[in-house]
Amino acid sequence: MPLFSDKAATGKQKKQKFWTKVILFIGAGSFAGTAMVPVIGGIIDSVRQPTNEVARNPQADQEAQLKQQEAGFLAVLEREPDNTNALQGLVQARLALGDLAGARPHLQRLVELYPDEQVLKDLLAQVDEALARTGTTDPAQSPTEAPETP
Numbered sequence: 001m002p003l004f005s006d007k008a009a010t011g012k013q014k015k016q017k018f019w020t021k022v023i024l025f026i027g028a029g030s031f032a033g034t035a036m037v038p039v040i041g042g043i044i045d046s047v048r049q050p051t052n053e054v055a056r057n058p059q060a061d062q063e064a065q066l067k068q069q070e071a072g073f074l075a076v077l078e079r080e081p082d083n084t085n086a087l088q089g090l091v092q093a094r095l096a097l098g099d100l101a102g103a104r105p106h107l108q109r110l111v112e113l114y115p116d117e118q119v120l121k122d123l124l125a126q127v128d129e130a131l132a133r134t135g136t137t138d139p140a141q142s143p144t145e146a147p148e149t150p
Contacts, residue, residue, distance in 0.1 A: 069093045077106075084113060100127050100134075 073090035076083055087106050094103035104127050111120045 063097065066093050066097050070097070082109075082113060084110065087113075095127075100131050103127060104131065 070090060070093040073086045073093065076086040077090065080086065087110050091103045091107050091110065094100075094106070104124070107120065107124050107127060111117070111124055114120055
């Protein structure tokens, strides 16, 4: 009889081990599946994101941002006409927008405020040359009246 009971106990232990493995497998699978949800979501978002960026026009967004910056700098310059940060920002924004004629008077003001800055003088000369090439001139000052560079 002892042999029969040992076989039964062994069979019972095998059954317990089987169910323990099944429950362990289900638990591990659930844990792994839950952990993978953010990863899968990130992959799906990264696949969708470029198509959304292609649909938008990044150049139009940049132009709108530059126009907002330009308006902000103009508002500062109304209060403080000699604010060099606003003058520099406005010149950069207008040059980025391609508005050479609009950038020129503010660039000229920067040259007046900082006569020793060769970079500003060179930039003013380049703007004047570009305006002369395109045939656009500033009514306040002709391109040939640009300050000489030493």
